[in-house]
Each structure stands twice: as C-alpha cells, then as structure tokens.
Amino acid sequence: MQVVATAGHVDHGKSTLVRALTGMEPDRLEEERRRGLTIELGYAWTALSSGERVAFVDVPGHERFLGTMLAGVGPVPAVMFVVAADEGWMPQSEEHLVALETLGVRLGLLVVTRADLADPAPAMNQARARLAESGLGQAEALAVSGRTGQGLGELREALDRLVAALPAPDPEAPVRLWIDRVFSVHGSGTVVTGTLPAGRIEVGDELALDGEPMRVRAMESLKEPVTSVTGAVRVALNLRGRVAPERGHALVTPGGWTFTDLVDVRLTPARDADGSVPQRLTVHIGSASVGCAVRPLGGDVARLRLARPLPLHLGDVLLLRDPGRDPRRHDLGHATRVLAGASVLDMRPPELRRRGAARERAAALETAAPDAASLLRAHRLLRAEELAAMGCGVPLGRPVCADWHADPAYWSSLGERLPEVVRRYAAEHPLEPGMPLEIARHELDLPDRRLVTALVRPPLTVADGRIVSGPSDLPPPVARAVQRLAPELSAHPFLAPEAVRLAELGLGPRELAAAVRAGALLRIADGIVLLPGADVRAAALLARLPQPFTVSEARTALKTSRRVAVPLLEHLDRKGITERVDDAHRRCRSLSPGQTGYMVG
Numbered sequence: 001m002q003v004v005a006t007a008g009h010v011d012h013g014k015s016t017l018v019r020a021l022t023g024m025e026p027d028r029l030e031e032e033r034r035r036g037l038t039i040e041l042g043y044a045w046t047a048l049s050s051g052e053r054v055a056f057v058d059v060p061g062h063e064r065f066l067g068t069m070l071a072g073v074g075p076v077p078a079v080m081f082v083v084a085a086d087e088g089w090m091p092q093s094e095e096h097l098v099a100l101e102t103l104g105v106r107l108g109l110l111v112v113t114r115a116d117l118a119d120p121a122p123a124m125n126q127a128r129a130r131l132a133e134s135g136l137g138q139a140e141a142l143a144v145s146g147r148t149g150q151g152l153g154e155l156r157e158a159l160d161r162l163v164a165a166l167p168a169p170d171p172e173a174p175v176r177l178w179i180d181r182v183f184s185v186h187g188s189g190t191v192v193t194g195t196l197p198a199g200r201i202e203v204g205d206e207l208a209l210d211g212e213p214m215r216v217r218a219m220e221s222l223k224e225p226v227t228s229v230t231g232a233v234r235v236a237l238n239l240r241g242r243v244a245p246e247r248g249h250a251l252v253t254p255g256g257w258t259f260t261d262l263v264d265v266r267l268t269p270a271r272d273a274d275g276s277v278p279q280r281l282t283v284h285i286g287s288a289s290v291g292c293a294v295r296p297l298g299g300d301v302a303r304l305r306l307a308r309p310l311p312l313h314l315g316d317v318l319l320l321r322d323p324g325r326d327p328r329r330h331d332l333g334h335a336t337r338v339l340a341g342a343s344v345l346d347m348r349p350p351e352l353r354r355r356g357a358a359r360e361r362a363a364a365l366e367t368a369a370p371d372a373a374s375l376l377r378a379h380r381l382l383r384a385e386e387l388a389a390m391g392c393g394v395p396l397g398r399p400v401c402a403d404w405h406a407d408p409a410y411w412s413s414l415g416e417r418l419p420e421v422v423r424r425y426a427a428e429h430p431l432e433p434g435m436p437l438e439i440a441r442h443e444l445d446l447p448d449r450r451l452v453t454a455l456v457r458p459p460l461t462v463a464d465g466r467i468v469s470g471p472s473d474l475p476p477p478v479a480r481a482v483q484r485l486a487p488e489l490s491a492h493p494f495l496a497p498e499a500v501r502l503a504e505l506g507l508g509p510r511e512l513a514a515a516v517r518a519g520a521l522l523r524i525a526d527g528i529v530l531l532p533g534a535d536v537r538a539a540a541l542l543a544r545l546p547q548p549f550t551v552s553e554a555r556t557a558l559k560t561s562r563r564v565a566v567p568l569l570e571h572l573d574r575k576g577i578t579e580r581v582d583d584a585h586r587r588c589r590s591l592s593p594g595q596t597g598y599m600v601g
C-alpha cells in the first residue's frame with residue numbers, strides 16, 4: 001500500500017476527486033457535508049490497475065485549517081496537488097506548496113480539476129510554473145473533472161506510476177506513528193489512526209506513547225482486521241494502556257527515538273517568507289503542532305525549545321509557522337505563514353552558559369550534517385543505543401569499547417593525554433604501584449571506567465585496577481614481550497629466561513638491547529637478562545650467607561643455575577658489590593667480617 005495526501009486551495013475539488021477515485025466519502029462530518037467544506041482529515045482508498053492499493057489522506061484547503069492540513073501531509077511521502085481549472089493558482093495553493101517544499105515532499109501529481117467548468121490549460125500552465133520552482137517540479141500534470149469523470153482513467157494510471165516510483169520504506173525502521181484521529185469503540189476501548197511511514201507493527205506489540213507503554217490489542221488497515229502491518233500504510237490501532245492518546249502524539253518503538261523538547265536546528269527559510277523569525281512559533285511535525293520558542297544562535301542555526309517533548313531523529317524536518325499572523329493583512333500572493341523548515345542537527349544540545357557560547361555553537365554546527373559523525377563530534381562519546389535513539393542506528397566503524405562510540409579526533413587526543421596523566425600521578429604518588437583506573441577516569445572526565453582501560457596502550461598496562469607504567473620508549477611488540485616476561489621473572493627473579501623462551505617471545509639480540517637501553521631489563525651477560533634491580537636483590541641475599549661463599553652456595557641461595565649464577569657474580573664483581581677472595585670464594589664488600597644483613601638503601 002502507498003499513502004498519498006491531497007493539497008490545494010479551498011473548494012478546488014480535492015474531496016470530490018478522492019470520492020470519484022475511491023467511491024468513498026472523505027468528508028464524514030455532518031458539518032462538512034452541510035457546509036461543503038473539509039474540516040477534518042478524510043480517509044479513503046482504492047486499488048489501482050497494477051493491484052497496488054493507494055490510500056488517500058484528504059486535507060482541508062481552508063486557510064483556517066492549515067494546521068490540520070499539515071497534520072495530514074506530515075507523515076505522507078507523496079501528494080496529489082489539486083488546482084481548479086476555473087480559479088487557477090490561489091493563496092492556499094501557494095501556502096500548501098511552500099509547506100510541502102519545506103517538508104521535503106518531492107513526489108506527486110499536479111491535478112487540474114473542474115476541467116468541465118473552464119479550459120484547464122491556463123491554470124495548468126500557471127501551476128506548473130509554480131511547481132517548477134519547488135521540489136515538486138517533476139510532478140506529472142493532468143486535467144480531470146471529478147463531476148463528469150473526464151481524465152480519471154489517465155489519473156489512475158499516473159497514480160500507478162507515482163506509487164511505483166515511491167521509495168520502499170524500511171520495514172525494520174523504528175515505528176513512529178503520529179496519531180491523527182482518536183475515538184472510542186463501544187466494547188473495545190480506544191482506537192487511534194495514523195499513517196505509518198515505515199517500520200512494522202504487530203498485534204501484541206508494546207509501543208510507547210509519551211514514554212508510557214501501550215499494548216496493541218488489535219489492528220485494522222483499510223477497515224479490515226490485520227495482525228501485522230508494514231509502512232507505508234494507513235492503520236487503526238486498538239490500544240490498551242494508562243495514558244489517553246491524543247492527536248499529535250506519537251506511538252513509537254521503545255528506545256527507537258529521542259524524546260526531547262530542546263533541539264538545535266538549521267533553518268531553511270520558506271520561499272516567499274519575509275525572513276523575520278518571530279520568537280514564538282508553532283512547530284509542525286507529523287500530526288503534532290507544538291508551541292516553540294526560537295533562539296537564533298548565529299547564521300542559519302537556531303535553538304528551539306518546544307512546549308512539549310517530541311520523539312525525534314536527527315535530520316527530521318520541523319515546519320515553523322507563525323500562528324499569529326493574519327494572512328488577510330498581506331498581499332494574498334505572498335501571504336504564506338509557513339516561515340521555515342528546521343532540520344534537526346542535535347537533540348541533546350549542550351547548555352549555553354558562557355558569553356559567546358551561542359556563537360561558538362553556531363560555528364560548530366555550521367558545517368554539521370545530520371549524521372553520526374557530526375553527532376560524535378559534538379558529543380565526543382555516545383552509546384550505541386543513544387545513537388540509535390537519535391536515528392543513527394548504523395553508526396560508522398566499531399565501538400571503541402563495549403557499546404561506546406567515540407569521535408576519532410577526541411579519542412586519539414585522550415590516548416595522548418593518558419600517559420601524561422599517568423606520569424604525573426606516578427610523580428605525585430611515588431610509593432603507589434600505579435594510577436587507579438577510577439582516578440584516571442575522573443581525570444579524563446570519562447563516563448565509564450572501561451573507556452580508560454580501552455585507552456591503555458603499551459608501555460602502559462592495567463594490573464589490579466591500576467594503570468602500571470612500564471618502561472618508556474619501547475616499540476610496542478618489545479614492550480608486550482617484556483610485559484609477558486615480567487611475571488615469570490617476578491616469581492623466579494634469578495632464573496633468566498632460556499634462549500628458547502626469549503625466541504618464543506620474539507626477543508632477539510636487537511630487541512633485548514632495546515629493552516635494556518630503555519631500562520626494562522637488566523643485562524647480566526650476552527643472552528642473560530633479569531628484571532631491573534635483580535642485582536641489588538641478589539646482593540642482599542648473598543650478604544646473608546656466611547662470608548666468603550662459593551659459586552655453588554650463591555647459586556643455591558639465589559635459587560638459580562650456574563648458567564646465571566656465574567655471570568651474575570661477575571656482574572656483581574664489576575659493580576663492586578662482591579669481590580673475589582680466592583679462586584673458589586667471594587665475599588660481599590663493605591661488610592665487616594662476620595657481619596650479615598647487608599641492607600640495600
């Protein structure tokens with residue numbers, strides 16, 4: 001099914017045309033029939049020769065009902081633009097066109113009605129010229145008579161071409177059903193109707209209405225019971241829930257939209273608008289019309305505070321209208337009250353407290369596109385679910401950790417700051433084994449400790465909830481190898497890794513030299529490395545031995561092999577910690593004979 005709205009000046013034959021196409025009565029109210037005037041939205045449908053069904057939302061043309069017209073057109077992707085042959089282009093032709101253009105409706109038909117009353121050519125030429133300047137410039141144009149039926153066959157064919165050209169809406173899109181009618185059905189409770197532009201609704205689904213859960217008890221589409229619908233479709237839902245539905249509110253997929261009353265937007269002034277944007281306006285989106293205060297931030301960027309929160313996505317277009325302006329006081333040709341379109345750039349904008357903050361914000365948003373990259377630039381970090389609720393369900397790239405997405409530039413600047421922060425902490429707390437993750441989280445002003453962990457790169461590592469500062473200036477593979485070796489050497493401080501183990505870790509002569517240079521390892525002899533400070537610990541252990549001692553006694557005390565003990569003792573000799581007494585014995589220097597308990601300062 002596809003949904004098409006009507007548009008056009010009062011009395012130009014919209015409802016008559018819908019009636020002629022569908023055999024159904026779009027004007028249901030007694031008052032409408034008595035006055036020959038559409039007041040409320042009307043609904044009717046028909047099957048085209050392709051078999052595709054098309055539902056019409058018939059809108060009022062009278063200037064007083066522009067709000068209702070916008071509610072009808074709001075969620076609909078295409079329009080049947082009606083101009084009467086005998087009257088031609090009129091003020092609400094203009095106003096409706098400006099509204100459609102502002103809302104971004106680009107698909108439709110131009111239908112010149114009442115062709116039995118006058119030659120349709122002049123009206124058609126005039127209307128085509130106006131449409132050519134708008135987004136509807138490609139619309140096919142036809143002349144018909146709703147009274148005689150002339151041209152209706154061609155119109156049905158043109159409608160078939162139109163609906164075939166409409167993009168197929170995404171059935172997996174989050175649901176946002178703007179309610180356009182509410183009524184009670186005796187015995188089954190509250191029923192609402194609306195145009196579902198995309199997504200799927202099934203009986204039993206739980207949707208949210210202003211944050212309150214609402215269960216779909218039953219559904220009808222085109223007056224027939226259904227269990228599942230996908231947009232675009234006209235649908236009536238029988239609901240159970242605690243809130244009373246109203247027109248202008250929306251049923252949404254829970255978590256699929258951001259409810260907000262504060263948005264930063266880019267304004268696109270409507271054609272023919274005089275450029276002034278009053279501070280108090282009415283915002284239209286879907287079937288909603290909501291009061292709003294405008295704060296220009298600079299350039300074409302403004303902040304809107306809405307009278308009530310609306311479920312929005314990035315890139316949604318709000319139509320701004322001046323409700324107070326009386327069109328009769330203007331030259332009728334330019335009497336549009338549609339002032340601008342406002343496309344949503346950010347639905348969680350930062351507070352603007354400092355002087356100059358507004359201008360900075362405008363500058364930041366000047367080049368912003370309604371996409372995830374721009375959002376992340378503004379917010380730096382967002383959870384996947386927040387992005388989804390803002391309408392960026394498929395964000396760029398992978399999360400930086402868990403479900404967090406980060407602005408790439410911000411993330412790399414954090415990565416650069418972290419080592420500095422850790423260094424400073426180490427300097428201020430020399431006795432602590434490292435910087436607690438939680439303190440680093442606080443320092444970097446991050447919302448989640450896991451983000452800190454994700455930022456830690458060699459030579460930094462995380463151990464026991466702290467960021468441990470490893471040796472600096474090491475190539476990452478070497479740093480990683482040293483980090484793997486360190487626990488083995490901590491457990492057995494004098495059991496230098498065998499050549500096989502070093503090879504396994506990728507520590508060849510060059511890597512070992514780099515690690516030694518960086519102070520990550522202590523070289524005892526070629527291919528024999530220990531952790532820095534191992535020699536001092538060895539000296540302390542050897543000092544406890546009866547002096548002098550043999551290599552064998554030293555080896556036992558140090559729990560190591562001759563392979564390490566011999567070069568280690570030679571290393572200690574060189575450092576002046578031990579000295580030879582004779583061929584078989586050494587002793588610790590600077591110890592008086594018999595003294596033990598060599599203390600290392």
Ligand SMILES: Nc1nc2c(ncn2[C@@H]2O[C@H](COP(=O)(O)OP(=O)(O)OP(=O)(O)O)[C@@H](O)[C@H]2O)c(=O)[nH]1
Pocket residue numbers: 008009010011012013014015016017036037038039059060061062113114115116117144145146147148
């Ligand atoms: N002769 C003739 N009269 C028509 C034709 N279409 C509509 N009319 C008449 O024009 C008047 C207005 O028609 P509607 O269909 O109510 O016009 P509308 O555009 O729906 O008006 P609103 O909904 O109030 O904006 C009615 O008296 C119709 O009978 C047509 O093709 N030929």
Ligand SMILES: [Mg+2]
Pocket residue numbers: 014015016037038058059060061
């Ligand atoms: Mg009508």
